[in-house]
Amino acid sequence: MDYLVVVERGDSSYGAYVPDLPGCIAVGETRAEATQLIREAIEFHLEGLRDEGHPVPPPTSSAELVTVT
Numbered sequence: 001m002d003y004l005v006v007v008e009r010g011d012s013s014y015g016a017y018v019p020d021l022p023g024c025i026a027v028g029e030t031r032a033e034a035t036q037l038i039r040e041a042i043e044f045h046l047e048g049l050r051d052e053g054h055p056v057p058p059p060t061s062s063a064e065l066v067t068v069t
Contacts, residue, residue, distance in 0.1 A: 004061040005038050007031060019061040021045050 007016045014034035018024040024045045028034035049056050 001059055003059045004063055020057050020059050
């Protein structure tokens with residue numbers, strides 16, 4: 001499954017979250033670290049849902065870049 005991950009740059013770190021998985025977040029000092037940590041967070045989140053007998057939400061979010069002048 002491919003989940004959309006939003007990565008945002010903060011003053012001193014990068015944050016990442018998954019719109020389709022509320023509460024699934026990660027923070028890293030670099031974009032690469034935040035990306036690796038959110039990948040692990042997604043796997044852990046899905047494992048927890050399955051272990052508790054909850055359905056795994058399908059990925060439904062998408063993103064698009066819009067250029068403005």
